[in-house]
Amino acid sequence: MEISGQQYEPVIGLEVHVQLNTKSKIFCEDPVKYGADPNTLVSPVSLAHPGTLPVVNRAVLGKAVKLGMALDCKIAKRMYFDRKNYFYPDSPKGYQLTQDRTPICKGGGVNIKTESGDKFVSLDKIHMEEDAGKSIHVEGEDFSKIDLNRAGTPLLEVVTDPCMATPAEVALFLNYLRRLVRWLDISDANMEEGSLRCDANVSIKPIGSEKLGNKVEIKNMNSVRNVQKAINAELKRQAELVRSGETIISETRLYDLEKNQTRSMRTKEALNDYRYFPDPDLSEIELSQDFLNEIKTAMPELPEQREQRFINDFGIEQEKARIICEEISQAEFFESLLKAGTEPKVASNWFVGPVKGFINQNTEIKLENINPKALSSLIELSTSGKVNQHIAVRELLPGVIVNGDMPEKLAAEKGLLIESNKNELLDWVDEAISQNPEKVKAWKNGKKGLSKFFMGEVMKKSKGKADPRQTISLIEEQLKNQ
Numbered sequence: 001m002e003i004s005g006q007q008y009e010p011v012i013g014l015e016v017h018v019q020l021n022t023k024s025k026i027f028c029e030d031p032v033k034y035g036a037d038p039n040t041l042v043s044p045v046s047l048a049h050p051g052t053l054p055v056v057n058r059a060v061l062g063k064a065v066k067l068g069m070a071l072d073c074k075i076a077k078r079m080y081f082d083r084k085n086y087f088y089p090d091s092p093k094g095y096q097l098t099q100d101r102t103p104i105c106k107g108g109g110v111n112i113k114t115e116s117g118d119k120f121v122s123l124d125k126i127h128m129e130e131d132a133g134k135s136i137h138v139e140g141e142d143f144s145k146i147d148l149n150r151a152g153t154p155l156l157e158v159v160t161d162p163c164m165a166t167p168a169e170v171a172l173f174l175n176y177l178r179r180l181v182r183w184l185d186i187s188d189a190n191m192e193e194g195s196l197r198c199d200a201n202v203s204i205k206p207i208g209s210e211k212l213g214n215k216v217e218i219k220n221m222n223s224v225r226n227v228q229k230a231i232n233a234e235l236k237r238q239a240e241l242v243r244s245g246e247t248i249i250s251e252t253r254l255y256d257l258e259k260n261q262t263r264s265m266r267t268k269e270a271l272n273d274y275r276y277f278p279d280p281d282l283s284e285i286e287l288s289q290d291f292l293n294e295i296k297t298a299m300p301e302l303p304e305q306r307e308q309r310f311i312n313d314f315g316i317e318q319e320k321a322r323i324i325c326e327e328i329s330q331a332e333f334f335e336s337l338l339k340a341g342t343e344p345k346v347a348s349n350w351f352v353g354p355v356k357g358f359i360n361q362n363t364e365i366k367l368e369n370i371n372p373k374a375l376s377s378l379i380e381l382s383t384s385g386k387v388n389q390h391i392a393v394r395e396l397l398p399g400v401i402v403n404g405d406m407p408e409k410l411a412a413e414k415g416l417l418i419e420s421n422k423n424e425l426l427d428w429v430d431e432a433i434s435q436n437p438e439k440v441k442a443w444k445n446g447k448k449g450l451s452k453f454f455m456g457e458v459m460k461k462s463k464g465k466a467d468p469r470q471t472i473s474l475i476e477e478q479l480k481n482q
């Protein structure tokens with residue numbers, strides 16, 4: 001962007017909090033659950049009663065390592081937790097347990113595919129920490145309520161380098177990360193529920209300049225789209241400041257969606273000195289080679305690789321492969337369809353089309369519960385011409401998906417198998433012809449398009465069971481005989 005005759009470029013770095021989907025909290029056995037009644041998931045450890053001691057949840061270490069491996073990070077062998085000291089009403093300990101000096105993962109990154117080619121987003125680090133509780137501000141009251149259910153929920157903080165240059169790159173990275181953590185079964189990564197939270201650090205600098213500008217950290221965005229909007233609004237504000245000769249101060253700002261503006265929350269200068277020091281209640285953690293190997297061995301094929309394999313090995317269209325590989329359960333189900341004998345391209349059409357369509361409308365259905373053999377035979381019934389495709393989708397697919405019905409039987413019961421019985425078909429055709437003498441005349445006078453009308457009539461009479469190819473040739477044959 002040009003400001004007063006000089007070209008500037010944005011510099012953006014992200015801090016993304018990923019809430020882990022472990023069964024219990026990071027330092028005690030309280031369950032991790034969203035939406036429970038306030039203060040029902042709180043033992044003395046979550047409440048920080050004096051004398052209680054934290055114990056590290058092994059599952060948190062496993063999930064952190066898993067993400068680090070998937071993002072090509074260097075995994076620390078030894079590490080500890082630090083106390084970050086500050087007072088906040090929803091953090092009963094008066095400090096947060098986090099990792100300052102010895103993050104579990106360092107470096108790494110990921111290639112994202114932008115419109116102008118591949119772009120490497122490099123990571124600074126990933127560290128583990130505990131979440132705070134929630135303050136609930138009651139409208140019109142002069143007090144706030146505190147819910148400590150969330151206190152002690154495990155988080156990973158993924159910190160990128162200041163390496164992104166556009167909101168579009170930020171969106172691609174966030175979408176990549178969200179799909180990855182879901183794929184690895186690390187987090188639900190739901191931005192609206194707060195299980196994925198993103199702070200964006202934004203600055204601008206003259207193009208080519210080595211020195212980075214002062215950064216502003218933006219908080220309070222609950223969707224990828226809003227992150228993009230917030231960054232755009234902030235870039236505009238910073239450009240205005242530079243244009244009018246003012247300096248940009250390092251501060252934290254909140255995004256106000258309604259005004260589409262950021263507003264100051266606190267300046268960095270006034271920030272606490274957190275007095276980090278290693279937590280004396282927790283001993284140092286050492287990750288054994290066995291532990292690391294176990295995680296590596298159990299690592300699933302990553303989404304990008306799987307997508308590429310579907311394209312290369314099965315000849316699936318890129319867009320369809322992308323849709324199928326949005327979730328690991330979809331990719332798994334798709335492959336189980338192929339194992340059940342469905343041809344890959346046909347399977348991809350059915351999956352992306354009618355199957356996904358039905359599931360989107362019936363969100364209680366889990367893909368894992370669908371019988372791939374039943375679906376595969378339904379597809380076979382349709383492609384072999386035994387059941388009309390529309391009818392297969394409308395009349396049979398729900399039963400196959402919801403109840404695991406075997407489609408052949410269901411089709412027979414419902415009388416939906418296409419009739420190859422020529423006599424019955426002939427009866428319907430003749431009936432259609434004798435009931436519409438005007439149309440027959442018009443057809444004879446050259447309005448050949450009317451064949452379609454007769455086709456429709458026969459389909460109605462047969463309730464969709466007539467074989468279309470056979471029907472159309474029979475109609476034309478009979479019309480010629482009139």
Ligand code: ADP
Pocket residue numbers: 011012013014015159160161162163201202203212213214215216
């Ligand atoms: P701090 O010392 O304020 O914690 P860090 O260097 O640890 O800053 O970086 C925190 C986040 O800010 C990272 O995501 C990083 O990429 C980003 N960042 C750092 N400097 C800048 C900058 N000048 N412009 C934009 N983002 C930046």
Ligand code: MG
Pocket residue numbers: none
């Ligand atoms: Mg920092």
